[in-house]
Amino acid sequence: MNSFKGLNSKQVEENRLKYGSNALTPPKREHWILIFLGKFKDPLIIILSIAAAISLTITIVFGKGSLLESAGIIIAIILATLVSFLNEYKAGKEFDILNSINDNSGVKVIRQAENGESSVTVIPKTEIVAGDYVVLGSGDEIPADGTVVYAVNLYADESSLNGESKPSGKKAEIVTDYKTAYSPNKLYRGTAIVEGEGVMLVETVGDRTEIGKTARAASESTDIQTPLSRQLAKLGKQIGWVGITVSVLVFVALLVYEWHHGLNLGSADGINHLITMFMLAVTLIVMAVPEGLPMSISLSLAYSMRKMTAQNALVRKMHACETMGAATVICTDKTGTLTKNKMSVAYCSLENGMKTAKAISLNSAAFLDKEKFIGSPTEGAMLLHIRNQGYDYLKIREENNILERIPFASFLKYMATLVENGTGCELFVKGSPEVIIPISTMDKAAQEKELKTIASFQKRGMRCISFASKVFDAKPESGLANLIENLEYDGFAAIEDPVREDVPQAIAKCETAGIEIKVVTGDNSLTAIEIARQATLWKESDTVERNSITGAEFALLTDKEAKERIPDIKVMSRARPEDKMRLVRLLEDMGEVVAVTGDGTNDAPALNYANVGLSMGSGTSVAKESSDIIILDDSISTVVTAVEWGRSIYHNIQRFIFFQLSVNVAALLTAIAGPLFLNEEYPLTITQILWINLIMDTLAAIALASEPKDPAVMTEKPRGLNDSIITKKIWSRIMIAGIGMFAAAFLYMLFDKHEPGTSGYAVFLSAFFTGFVLMQAWNLLNARVLGTNRGAFSKICSNRNFIGVLALILILQFIIVQLVPGDVFRTIRLDGLTWLILAGATSLVLWIGQLLKIKK
Secondary structure, three states: OOOOOOEOHHHHHHHHHHHOOOOOOOOOOOOHHHHHHHHHHOHHHHHHHHHHHHHHHHHHHHOOOOHHHHHHHHHHHHHHHHHHHHHHHHHHHHHHHHOOOOOOOEEEEEEEOOOOOEEEEEEEHHHOOOOOEEEEOOOOEOOOEEEEEEEEEEEEEOHHHHOOOOOEEOOOOOOOOOOOOOOOOEEOOOOEEEEEEEEEEEEEOHHHOHHHHHHHHHOOOOOOOOHHHHHHHHHHHHHHHHHHHHHHHHHHHHHHHHHHOOOOOOOHHHHHHHHHHHHHHHHHHHHHOOOHHHHHHHHHHHHHHHHHHHOOEEEOOOHHHHHHHHOOEEEEOOOOOOEOOOOEEEEEOOOOOHHHHHHHHHOOOOEEEOOEEEOOHHHHHHHHHHHHOOOOHHHHHHHOOEEEEEOOOOOOOEEEEEEEEOOEEEEEEEEOHHHHHHHEOOOHHHHHHHHHHHHHHHOOOOEEEEEEEEEEOOOOOOOHHHHOOOEEEEEEEEEEOOEOOOHHHHHHHHHHOOOEEEEEOOOOHHHHHHHHHHOOOOOOOOOHHHHEEEHHHHHHOOHHHHHHHHHHOOEEEOOOHHHHHHHHHHHHHOOOOEEEEEOOHHHHHHHHHOOEEEEEOOOOHHHHHHOOEEEOOOOHHHHHHHHHHHHHHHHHHHHHHHHHHHHHHHHHHHHHHHHHHOOOOOOOOHHHHHHHHHHHHHHHHHHHHOOOOOHHHHHOOOOOOOOOOOOHHHHHHHHHHHHHHHHHHHHHHHHOOOOOOOHHHHHHHHHHHHHHHHHHHHHHHHHHOOOOOOOOOOOHHHOHHHHHHHHHHHHHHHHHHHHOOEOOOOEOOOOHHHHHHHHHHHOHHHHHHHHHHHHO
C-alpha cells in the first residue's frame, strides 16, 4: 500500500468542486401544512365543502335554516382531515426515528500531509472525494463507488444490491466478461467487506453512486391513484348527481303542488313559502351527501394503522392500509424476505467430536457476535454449527498454536491451516469439493460417489464445502503449500440461506386469497428456483422455460412480449433494479394491483412505483424511504396480515356506506313525504336531521371502523380494479333497508294523524323522531355483519367501541327526549309504554335484516 499516493488538501478541494460531495441528497419531504391541505383534495371532502358552502349561503342570505347544520358539516370535514393528517404525521415521525442515518462514520483513506508524504488517516464518510484511496478491511462499509486497486482474499456482501446471500469475490484487475450483476473489480457504496483486505480508488461519490441513482429513482413522484380513491371518486359523483336530481324534482313537485293549492308568489307569505321549499331542496342535497364517510374512512385507516404497527407493520402512508387489501400480485425479494439472510448448516457429514470442532475453529478467520457473523458468512455458519454442539471455538483457538496458514483465495478455492499437535502437527484444509476430493486418499469410485452426493445438494441451491486433514509426527520442513496432498477426507457440509419457517403457510394463504406471488431476485436461477420450491411456490408441473426468466432475458422482450410472458413467470433471477421496476409498471398496465417487498437498495425503485411498497425493518435506509409500509419483523406472514387488514378495512367501509346510505334513503323519502301528509309541517326538523345525519353517522363511523380484522376475508378473491365499492347486493340491501324504514315511518304518519298544536300531535312528533333513531340503532347491528354469515350479536364483545357507541346513541336519545325536551329538538317526554312499543316495533329492522341473511 506504500505505492499509493494520496490526494493533498488542494486536490481534495478541487475534486470536491469538480465531482461533488459524498453526501446523499435527502429525499424531499412535504411541509406538514401541504400534507394537511392535501387531505382536502379528497372528492368526498370537496362535495362536503360545497354542501357546507350552500348551507351557509342559504342561512346567511335568506335567514333560513340553521348555522348548527352548517357548523356540523364543517366539523365533519375538519375531523376527517385531521384524523388522516395526524396519523400520517405521527407515522412519519416514527419512521424518521427508525430510519435515522449516521453519515459521519470514520473511513480510512490515504492522504498527503503538508510535507508531501502519504499516510493512512481517518475522515468522516461525507468528506470522501473522487480520487481518494480508501483502505478496507473486514467489516468496513464501502463509502463510495470505485475500482479495486489492491486485494487480498477480498469479499464483499453485495446482497443489498444484487439480492445474493453469497459474498462477491473482488479482484484488483479489469474484468470484462462476468456473469454477475456487478463487476468483480468494482465496489459500491452501502455494501460491506466481509473478508480480506484491499484498497479502492474512489471514482463516483454522493448522488452519482449506484445507491445515489437508485435513491433518486426511488424518490420520484409516481402519482398512482389508489383503488379505493378511484371507487370513492366514482361514488362521490354518483351521490352528488342523485342528490341534485332528487332535490330539483322535489322542489318542482312541491312548487306544482303548492301552486294548485293557491300559492301566491306576489305576497310576502308566498315568497317565504317559496324560500322554505327551496331550503328543503337544499337540505335534501346535504342529506344525500354521506358526510360521515370521510370520517369513517379516516378512522378505519387510523385504527388499522395502530393495530398493524402493534403487529410489526409500521404504516407510513394511510392509503397503503386499504390498498394492501386490493393487491392481486406480490413481487417479493428472496434474500431477507423469503429467506433468513443468514447462512446455516443444512447437512454435515463430518463426525461430531473435537477433531471436527478443531478443524472448523482453527481453519477459519470468522467470529460470532451472539447470532451475528463477523467475517465470512460461510465460516460463521460452521462456527455456529459447532457452538450448537457445545464447543467453544474461542477456547479452542486459545488452546492451540497456529503455525502457518494459507487464506482462502478464489484462484486456489481452498484454505489451509497448520496447527501444533503435541510433539507433531495437524493440517486442516477446507474448500471446494472439486478441489479437495481429488487430493484425498479416497479411491476413484469413492470420490465419484461423494461428488455425486454433493451435487444433489448443490442442485438444491446449497453451497458445499469439503473438509480434509493430515497428521504429522513432527513439524514439516517444507512450506505449507507443498503439504496439501494425500489428505484424509473428513466429509462435507451443505450450507444454505434457509427459508423462513412461516413462508410456506403465508404463500398458501396468498394462493387461497387469489394473490399471485412472484420471486424477483438478483441471485442466480438455480438458487432462486430452489427457494421458490421450498416456499411451496414452485410446483412439480412448473418448468424453467415457462415459469422463470432472467433479468437480461426480460430486458430483451418488447412490452407486448413481456406482458404475454408475465402471467406464467414465478421467478425472475439476476434481476437489476430497472428490471424490477419495469415488471411492476407492466403489471400495473395489465390492471394488477401490485405490492412489492424488499430490503435492499436494489429494491427501492420497484418499492416506489408499486401500488404498495413494503420494506423490511432490517433493510437499507433507501429501501425504507421508498416504501409505504415497513415490516418490522421481516416476516412475510406480517405481509399477509397487512392484506387481511386491508380487506377488512374495505369491508368496514362498505358496511358504513350501507348504514349511512340506508339512513339517507329513509330520511330523504321521509322529508319528501312529510309535507304531503302532515299539514305542511315537516316530520324531522333541521336540528333532528343534524342529529340523525351527522352525530349518529360520526358515532357509527367509530363503531364500524373499529371492527377487528376477519381471517375469513383471505378466502375471497381480490376485488376488480374497476369494481364499484357498492355491489349490486349492497345496493339491494340499502334500498330494502331504506325503503323499509321509510315505509314504517310513512304508515305511522298516515294512520296516526293529529291536529297541529294538540298534545297528541306533540307526542306523535316526539315518538316519530325517537322511532326513527331507534331504527338506525337496530340497522347499525345489521351493518356490522354485512357480507358475513354471522348473526348480528356474534363476536360483539370483540369490539368494545361498537358496544359503547350503541349505548351512547340510546342514552343521548333518552336524554334528548326525557331530560331536555323542548323546542331545540321539538320533543316532549314519552311514557314507558311508548318507549317499549317503539323499541319492539322498530326492532323489525334487525329481524328482517337477519332473515334476509338466512335467505341468502
